[in-house]
C-alpha cells in the first residue's frame with residue numbers, strides 16, 4: 195500500500211502553501227472588518243492610514259477595487275464580493291483593504307481607518323426570528339422546499355402520525371460552525387503581461403480561475419491559479435476567498451505582487467460558516483418498529499444576501515429510512531450574520547444529529563434495540579422514489595460493528611464504572627455518492643515514466659496519492675513511475691474536491707484518459723516505419739505486444755522519435771443516474787463516560803463501519819473517516835460559535851472556539867465492508883470524505899442518554915446540560 199505521497203514534504207515543512215510564495219516587489223494587504231452587525235457606513239476617514247509609512251493604497255466602499263459579480267458556478271451558494279457597497283450585513287464583515295510595503299505597515303495602517311456607521315437594529319438570533327422564516331432561495335437540484343410522500347388513501351402527514359400507535363416528537367438544535375482550517379485563507383497575486391497568477395488554497399483551481407476572471411472582467415485564460423498544497427478546506431475554500439478577490443484586484447490596480455492573509459479571528463467572520471439549524475421531527479411507528487410516518491421540518495440561518503442553505507431535512511430524512519409517509523420542509527431565517535456555505539457533510543451532519551437522535555427516542559419509546567429499529571426500516575430505495583440503491587450494505591455495517599464493539603453488553607440504562615456512568619449509542623451514517631465532470635491528462639514518457647495531471651485539489655484528502663494509485667493500476671505499471679500533478683488551472687479541468695466526489699470523478703477520468711493515450715500509443719506502434727508496422731498490437735503492463743514481440747512503451751517512443759505521447763480523458767455523471775440511487779453508508783458506534791460528580795463527558799470508544807464501495811488506499815480512507823469521526827466528536831461536545839446580541843462571535847478565535855485535542859479522542863476504529871460499486875463509476879469507489887462525520891454527534895448524544903437518562907437535543911452538549 196502506498197503511503198501519502200505528499201506526507202514527507204508536509205512533515206518536513208517543505209510543502210509550499212499559498213502564503214509561502216514571495217516575489218520581488220511584493221506588497222502586503224490587510225483586511226479591515228466592521229465592528230457592528232448592521233449599518234450603513236456613513237464615512238470612512240482614511241487620511242491617517244494613507245499617510246502612514248509604506249502605505250500604497252487604502253481601498254474602501256468609497257474607493258473600491260474593480261470587482262464585478264462573476265458568472266454562476268456549478269457549486270451551491272454564491273461568491274461574496276468585498277467593498278461593493280456601504281452596507282454592513284454582519285459583525286466582522288470586510289469593509290476595507292490596506293496595502294503597504296510590509297505586512298507590519300499594512301497592519302498598523304489598517305488600525306488607523308476611522309469608520310462612521312449609521313447603525314441599524316441587527317437580527318442575530320434564529321430562535322427570536324422564527325416567525326420571519328421564509329422559503330429558501332434555492333435548494334440543491336432545484337428541489338421544492340416541501341416534499342410530501344403519502345401512501346394511498348392517506349390525506350396528510352398529520353393523519354399518518356395520528357394513526358400511528360407510537361409517536362415521538364422533538365425539536366433539535368445545532369450550532370453555527372466555522373471550518374477553521376489550519377491554513378487561514380490567503381492569496382498571493384501577481385499581474386504580469388496581462389495575465390494574473392494567483393496562489394491561493396482552494397478546492398479546484400480551474401473553478402477559482404473561472405470565478406476570478408469573471409470578477410475581474412478578464413478572459414478565463416488570463417487568470418492562472420496555483421495551489422499544489424491546501425491546508426484544509428472542508429467546503430470553506432470552494433469559492434474565491436476575500437483575500438483572493440482583494441489581492442487579485444489590487445495586484446492589477448497597483449501592478450505589484452500582492453499578498454493578503456486573514457488573521458485567525460478574521461477567518462471566523464470574513465469566510466463563510468455552517469449555519470445554525472433548528473429541526474422539528476415527528477416519527478410515527480407501528481408497535482413492531484415499522485416506521486409509518488416521518489415529518490421533518492428544518493430552519494437554518496442565512497445572511498441578508500447570500501443563498502447557501504443547510505439542507506437538513508432534504509439531506510437526511512429524504513434518504514434515510516423506508517417509510518410510507520414522509521413530509522419534509524426547509525425554511526430559512528435571514529439574519530445579520532456572516533455568509534454561509536457548505537461544510538463537511540453539508541445537510542447530513544446537522545440533519546443526522548436530529549434524525550438519528552429521534553430514531554433513538556423512538557427505540558426507547560418502543561423498547562426495542564436501536565440497531566434493530568434501524569435495520570427494520572432499512573430502505574432499498576429513497577422513500578417515494580423508484581431508483582433503488584446501487585449497492586447498500588448498511589445491515590452488514592451494523593452487524594459487523596455490533597460484534598466488533600460488543601454491543602451485546604449494552605443495557606437500556608447503561609452501567610457504572612466507579613465514578614463514571616457509561617453508555618453506548620449508535621447512529622446511521624449516509625452521504626450521497628456524487629460525481630462531477632472531470633478531465634485528466636495522461637502522458638507517457640520515453641524514459642518509461644508517466645505524468646498524470648488535473649487541475650483538482652488535494653486539500654488533505656489524499657487525492658494526489660489516489661491519482662498515482664489509479665493511474666498505476668490503469669497503466670499496469672508501478673506507482674513509482676508515475677508523477678501525479680494537481681492544483682494548477684493550466685491542467686485539464688478536474689472539477690472540485692468537494693461533495694466526497696474527487697476519487698470517483700478523477701479516477702474515472704484517469705481511466706478514460708488512459709484508454710485514449712494507449713490508443714494513441716498503439717497507433718504510433720503500428721504506423722508505417724514503426725517497430726510494429728502493420729501489425730495487430732496490444733498493450734499490457736507497460737509493454738506493447740505484437741507479432742510475438744514485446745517492447746516497453748518508452749523504448750517504442752524512442753524508436754519512433756517521440757519524447758512522449760499524451761491524451762486527455764474526461765468523465766461526467768451520465769446514464770447511471772437514470773438507473774440507480776447512489777449513496778455511501780455507515781454505522782457509527784460510540785461509548786461515552788459521564789462523570790458522576792463533574793458531569794464531564796468523555797468519549798471512550800468510537801467505531802465506524804463504512805460501506806463506500808471499493809477502497810483504493812486503505813490508509814488514506816481510514817484517515818479520511820477517522821478525521822470525520824473526530825469532527826463529529828467536536829460537533830457533539832466542543833464546537834459552536836457563541837453569538838452575542840450585537841452579532842459578534844464571542845468565541846471567534848482558537849482560544850474560545852473549542853475543538854478536540856488528542857486527549858479528547860480515544861482510539862478511533864474504522865472498518866470497511868467492501869463492495870465495489872461499478873454501477874456508480876468504473877473505479878468502483880464511492881465517496882468517503884464526508885460520511886465520517888455523519889451520525890457521530892447523534893451516536894454520542896444517544897450514548898449520553900444511555901449513560902445518564904438525560905436526552906440532550908442540541909449540540910454542542912455541555913456540562914451544564916447534564917447537571
Ligand code: MOS
Pocket residue numbers: 397427428429430432536537538539540691692693694884
Ligand atoms: Mo465538501 S463540504 O463538499 O467541500
